[in-house]
Amino acid sequence: MMTRTGRLTRRQFLGRTAAVAAGAAALPTIVSSSALGKDSAAAPGGRIVMGCIGTGGQGTGNMRNFMNNPDVQVVAVCDVDKSHMDAAVAEVNKHYGTESCAAYRDFRELLARDDIDAVSVGTPDHWHALVSIAAARAHKDIYCEKPLTNSVAEGRAVVDAVRENGRVLQTGSHERSTESIRYACELVRNGRIGVLKRILINLPCSDGHHQEARALTSIPDPEPVPEGLDWDFWLGHTPEVPYTPRRCHFWWRFILSYGGGEMTDRGAHVIDIAQLGAGMDGTTPVHYEATGVQTPGSLYNTFWDYRFVNRYASGLELVGTTDDPRGLRFEGDEGWIFVQIHGGALKASKESLLSEKIGDDEVHLGRSPGHHRNFLDCVKSREDPFAPVEAGYHTAAICHLNNIAMLTGGKLEWDPAGETVKGNADAQRLLAPTMRPPWKL
Numbered sequence: 001m002m003t004r005t006g007r008l009t010r011r012q013f014l015g016r017t018a019a020v021a022a023g024a025a026a027l028p029t030i031v032s033s034s035a036l037g038k039d040s041a042a043a044p045g046g047r048i049v050m051g052c053i054g055t056g057g058q059g060t061g062n063m064r065n066f067m068n069n070p071d072v073q074v075v076a077v078c079d080v081d082k083s084h085m086d087a088a089v090a091e092v093n094k095h096y097g098t099e100s101c102a103a104y105r106d107f108r109e110l111l112a113r114d115d116i117d118a119v120s121v122g123t124p125d126h127w128h129a130l131v132s133i134a135a136a137r138a139h140k141d142i143y144c145e146k147p148l149t150n151s152v153a154e155g156r157a158v159v160d161a162v163r164e165n166g167r168v169l170q171t172g173s174h175e176r177s178t179e180s181i182r183y184a185c186e187l188v189r190n191g192r193i194g195v196l197k198r199i200l201i202n203l204p205c206s207d208g209h210h211q212e213a214r215a216l217t218s219i220p221d222p223e224p225v226p227e228g229l230d231w232d233f234w235l236g237h238t239p240e241v242p243y244t245p246r247r248c249h250f251w252w253r254f255i256l257s258y259g260g261g262e263m264t265d266r267g268a269h270v271i272d273i274a275q276l277g278a279g280m281d282g283t284t285p286v287h288y289e290a291t292g293v294q295t296p297g298s299l300y301n302t303f304w305d306y307r308f309v310n311r312y313a314s315g316l317e318l319v320g321t322t323d324d325p326r327g328l329r330f331e332g333d334e335g336w337i338f339v340q341i342h343g344g345a346l347k348a349s350k351e352s353l354l355s356e357k358i359g360d361d362e363v364h365l366g367r368s369p370g371h372h373r374n375f376l377d378c379v380k381s382r383e384d385p386f387a388p389v390e391a392g393y394h395t396a397a398i399c400h401l402n403n404i405a406m407l408t409g410g411k412l413e414w415d416p417a418g419e420t421v422k423g424n425a426d427a428q429r430l431l432a433p434t435m436r437p438p439w440k441l
Contacts, residue, residue: 048379051076051110051140052120053131055088056249058145059122062172063088065372066120066143067095072376076102078110081249082228105230107131111138118168118379121145126238126258129154130439132169136161141379143372145172147268148392150259152400153432155393156419157441162389170375170385171392173272177371178344184330184337185277189363192356193349194334199274201320201328205262205304213254219299220244237439246299254300256403257433261302262322264399269341270328272387272395274318276365277330277339281391283416284398285310285318290405308402313416320402404430 048071052063055077066072074092079085085103092101104110111119111134118141121131129149135142142162148171149155162169175181188196205214222242225231231243238257241247253259260267275281288310292303310318327340335349348354358364368374368386378385404427405412413422421427435441 046071046380048072048376049115049117050074050120051078051113051116051118052088052122053078053107053110053135054121054123054127054145055079055084056081056122058172059120060084060088060091062120062122062143062145062372063092065370066376067092069373069376074101076104076110076113076116078104078107080105080230080233081226083226105233108134111135111140116140118142118375124234124252124258125150125260125264126252126433127236129158129441130237132158133161133441136165136167136169139165139167141168141375143170143172143375144392146272146387146392147260147264147396147399148389149396150264150400151431151433152397152419154441155396159389159393166382168375168378168382168385169389169392170371170378171272171387171389171395172371173269173387173392173395174371175269175273175341175344176276176386177368177374179367180344180346181273181339182276182365182367183358184339184346185273186358186363186365187337187353187356188277188330188332189279189365190358191332192334192353193330193332193336196278196316196330196332198317198319198331199278199328200331201267201270201274201308201318202323202326203262203267203270203306203320204322204324204326206322206324209250210262210304213251213300214295214304216246216298216300217295218297220246235436237433237435239436244299251300254302256301259302260399260403261300261304263303263306263403264396266326266341267399267402268395270326271318271320271398272391273339273341274328274330275391275395275398277328278312278316280312280316281388281394283312284394284401284414285312286414286416287311288401288405288412288414289410290320290402291410292406303403303406306402306406308405310398310402318398400431 050066050072067074077085077088089101089103093099119135121144128144132142132144149158223244225243253265254261290308292306294301294303308320325340329336329338338347346354374385401414408427412424412427415422
């Protein structure tokens with residue numbers, strides 16, 4: 001039995017860990033790549049043994065992407081919803097033609113396995129940090145869905161855990177691996193539109209699920225927790241609240257305890273490409289102005305109709321609206337390039353811009369067959385992937401700081417070096433969540 005808080009007792013944890021180790025020993029055909037390398041580095045030709053934590057829609061999609069690589073073997077899945085977990089187990093077993101995929105409710109049990117090299121984290125956003133930190137400390141490499149974390153302070157904690165333990169982390173900002181988008185960013189970085197002055201960010205909230213979420217103007221009545229769902233564990237460090245399906249799968253993204261609305265959903269893609277094209281992966285803007293509206297009385301307390309202006313120390317501005325189409329426009333003093341999200345279609349002030357050749361001595365951002373493949377290659381090479389932990393942290397921080405600005409009066413000044421809000425105690429307090437015991441960073 002698991003405790004009500006989602007904790008295993010020490011005896012239960014050690015017992016299950018021993019059982020896992022025994023099970024792993026019974027699988028001689030699975031050899032982890034770390035066992036074939038040294039100093040926790042995967043051998044270049046070794047098989048990468050993976051576990052998948054969070055097997056809902058995006059988590060299962062990532063799992064399939066990894067299984068489609070011949071040098072990967074998924075051996076374990078983890079989810080607090082038995083229906084998701086069982087479906088993932090069945091899919092893994094069918095893919096490999098075995099019955100050996102292990103299933104866990106508690107991610108710590110999966111991380112205790114010595115035969116697992118890397119994990120995919122596809123949980124709701126409020127779990128990204130705690131799972132990724134635990135994985136880094138267990139010496140697993142990590143593919144973590146975007147946004148990297150659900151708060152600024154959690155992002156810093158993930159960066160520290162990854163770097164202190166020598167891990168590879170790929171943030172799941174998969175638009176970064178789109179060939180046309182990397183090319184557009186190279187054009188900007190190499191001055192093809194002159195000096196970059198402004199980046200327009202389009203984050204529309206016009207999809208069907210946005211309209212449905214916005215139409216909710218109340219807090220739904222509690223419902224019985226579905227059989228097989230560990231609701232307390234799903235809530236994790238967030239406050240204890242009654243179950244309703246409107247609070248759980250998929251819809252959690254419109255509740256600030258678990259997500260940040262469209263600002264951190266597709267915002268973590270669009271703003272991420274702005275960071276890449278501007279060459280700002282290592283920092284964030286210093287000034288934030290943001291306005292938006294919340295639906296009074298609704299369970300969903302994220303923002304709609306937002307407008308924001310973010311300014312870097314250099315004077316470069318990010319100007320965001322909910323205008324269509326979803327994407328971003330790099331504006332220089334000699335032209336502009338628009339990048340569509342998703343798909344990577346490009347437009348430019350001059351069509352000839354999009355056929356420019358990048359010279360050998362210019363900035364090249366590299367290419368990969370795909371975001372998941374890039375992660376796997378870096379697990380073996382120990383190089384940073386296309387969306388390394390610092391990039392994921394800074395992109396998410398911009399999204400969160402815009403939300404915090406809207407929550408606290410519309411403006412704030414940020415110190416990227418000290419990672420503090422200047423002269424705004426209310427905003428400073430919102431950098432980190434208050435975690436419900438036993439969970440903590």
